[in-house]
Each structure stands twice: as structure tokens, then as C-alpha cells.
Amino acid sequence: MTTREFDDITLERVREHVWEIAPEGEMEVPARVLASEALLEEIGDDDSLQQLKNAAHLPGMQKYALAMPDAHQGYGFPVGGVGAIDAEDGCISPGAVGFDINCGVRMLRTPLTYDDVRGREEELVDALFDAVPSGLGGGGVVEGSRDAVDGALERGVEWALEEGYATEYDLKHCEDEGRRPDAKPEYVPKKAKDRGMNQMGSLGSGNHFLEVQRVTDTFDDGVADAYGLREGEIVVLIHCGSRGLGHQICSNYVRKIEQEHGELLDRLPDKDLAAAPAGSALAEEYYGAMCAAVNFAWVNRQLITHRTRETLADVFDAVDTDDVELLYDVAHNIAKRETHEVDGEQRELFVHRKGATRAFPAGRAEVPAAYRDVGQPVIIPGSMGAGSYVLKGGDRSLSETFGSTAHGAGRLMSRTQAKQEFWGGDVQDDLAEQEHIYVKANSGATIAEEAPGVYKDIDEVVRVSGDLGIGDKVARTFPVCNIKG
């Protein structure tokens, strides 16, 4: 029997890439880490294994608390964590969704090839940087109003369509068609709405970015065709979330839940996991508010899409706004009511994915019609020096991970440590000179915090996902230019 130990935590190897922590104390279920030995060493380096054990204490957790191959330490619940919790007898935990509700990514196809863009990267990066609001604080693509925020919270991308910022095609190619029907804007605190008002269509800061990329490889021609991806073509990746609005919802509800559900809190090893019992008023209110923030984040990415279309049409004579099509949009931080098979019966669950991507295979009803025969696109960004992947939902994802896989490369070190190791200006110069990647940011500190060297190996993360059969690679991209907060 192969085991690995990190401090006082022992993991037993179940099979290749599957490591299990046996239940002890009040753990409801075992914890499982899905990783190669090399990735496990990195995951064991921070607090994420202890956090995963803590997560396994959440009442109603089904099968096992899961860590994806890109897992790292988060607030309470690890980033790269999946927790499927009974929606009737269990609970819902804001910390297991994350502060940035529906932080996620979308990919746009363009009619451009790399040859069209080569030599014009700096003009393009400047145009995008000027057009797309980024950084901390206010100012978005549209001037916000109370009605605009309420429309976005209630109807998501449908609101954007009514307002002329989206197409019918966009709706059909977004997770949940860009609208969570469970949204309850009345449970979104006024303060959250106020913060969101002047952030509608803005990237924010941290690891959020807009990146122009070229497709360097396709691995599964049938599926790459279905996704409309061809080698040499230019795509755009937009990574951002619900800004201050989602953050305010999370912090408000964590505080309320801590105050009202102390008896549940006492059963948990970390108060940052604070959870509302299923069926309680606060569980319903948080879930409704969280779903509304999910809609808001989809609108945020939609408004940035709109501005990106205008910018590409301005810069390139050959591009019309209609030519820039949405491939797909996926949430990376979300909890959803989903039905999954557990012990031979269908159960209604709150599937918490925090830094994890839904990866439903062909046939599952939630996959949009355009992709239902091949499986949903799974978009996984790497660092700004490494490129990204498009996967398809894997056949084993439903039985192994409640239909989930990784969401990115995963950090290797803290932001503080990153700033000690790297200097933003040097990172920017090296990327331009050595890799022909043109980065523009509001602050050098952000570039240092997001330097390629602070991330795990995206190729290794994707390899493990494919080996496990939870998400299979379809295409790889490489950065051309990148704007960020």
C-alpha cells in the first residue's frame, strides 16, 4: 500500500492519481485528492489538505470531499475543491463557493489568424486596455443604475440581450444560457447592489484578465470542429467575476450564518466554513442571492464581450462585431442544485465548486444543445506565460467528481511571496522579448503576483484530468496579449 504523509495527514493511494484521507473524528466522509505525485507534493505544501479534511465535516457531505489537481489553500474551503452536499438534510456554505461568486471564464472565437495579429500586438493590447475597464474600484462598460443592476441580477444575459449587449447565439452558448432561474435579487443586500452599480462590465484585479490567444494545437478533431476551434486562429479569453457585489453577498451571509447557526458552526473545525442548514431561511436567502450574483457575473463578462467586439472591429478592418462568437462561458466559483446518483439512487445536492469547473459529459441535459452530443466545453486558463486549454466534459466525471474538473493552474505561492520573487517590469519585458506575449496592467505589483512562475504546471493538471477521464483535452492555446488589473 502506497501512502504519503504531510505533517500529521496521511493519504493512501487508491489508484493512479487518486489519494484518500480516511475519516477520523467528526468527518462525515473521507477526503480525496486527485493528483499526480508531483502535484500532490505541491498541494501538500500549503494548508489545503487540512482545509479539505475540515470540509469533510460539513453535514450531509456525500461520498468524499474532493480536491482537484490544481488545489491550493483558500478561505476555509480549498480552492480547487468540490463538495456535494445533500440539499434536503445537509447545508450550504458560502466559504465553499468563494468570495468571488461566479468568477469564471468565457472564450470568444474570432475570424482572425495569428498572421493577422503578428506585428500589431502592442496596438491591440493598448486598444483593449483603453476599452475594457480594469483594476480596483469603479467604472464599467455601462453606466450602472438601480434598474440595470436589478435586471442583471434577475435575468442575467437575457437582460443584456434586451439592452443590446448580447445576441441570441450568446445565450445559447453560455452555461445555463446565462441565467440562473433560482436567482432572488430581493435577498441581495442593498450595499452589494450599490457596489455593483458602477462595476458593470469591468475586469477587476488579481488574477482577472482579458487575453488574446492563438490556438496552437487541437487534439480531438471531431470535438474541436464542434467547438469551432482550428490551429492558428485567434480566440479571446475573459476571466472575471462578480466584483464587489459578490464579495459583499459572501461576507454579509457568512456573518449572518455565523450568528444564527452557531450549533452547526460548533461542529465545524474552522469557522470560515460557516454553513446554513438546508431548508433554513438563511440557506434559501443565501442561495437566492448567490444565484443572482451568478447572473450579475455573466452580465459582467457579456458587457466586456460587447466592448471587445467593438474594439476588435475598430482595430481590424476584416472584423465585424458579429464575427466574434461566444464558444462557451463557465463558472469556476458556484454552488448549484444538481441531481446525482449516490449509492444507486438519485439525490438532490448542493454541488459546491470553488475553483472547479463543471465538466458534464455528452448526454447530460444541462449541456447546451450545440454541445450535447460531444460534452460541454471546459475552459481552463493557465498563467499569462503558459496558455490555456479547452477540454470536454469527461465520461467518468459524473461517477468520480459529481461532474467536475480543475479550473486552472493553481497558485504555487502567496501573492506576498510572489512580489518578493518577481519584479513586474522584468516579467513584462521577458514575456515580450522571449515569448512575444504583450502584457499591460494597471500596476507592476499585479504582474509580479501573477508571474508565470507563481503557478503550477497547467500541462500536468490537464494530463491528470485526462488520465482520470473527468475532462479530456480538445485544444491548447498560447497567449498573444493580455490586459489585467
Place this chain on the structure above:
DNA sequence: ATGTGC
């Protein structure tokens, strides 16, 4: 992630 502390 975040009007970057409670």
C-alpha cells in the same frame, strides 16, 4: 477575490 483590517 475585495472601496486590501475589525
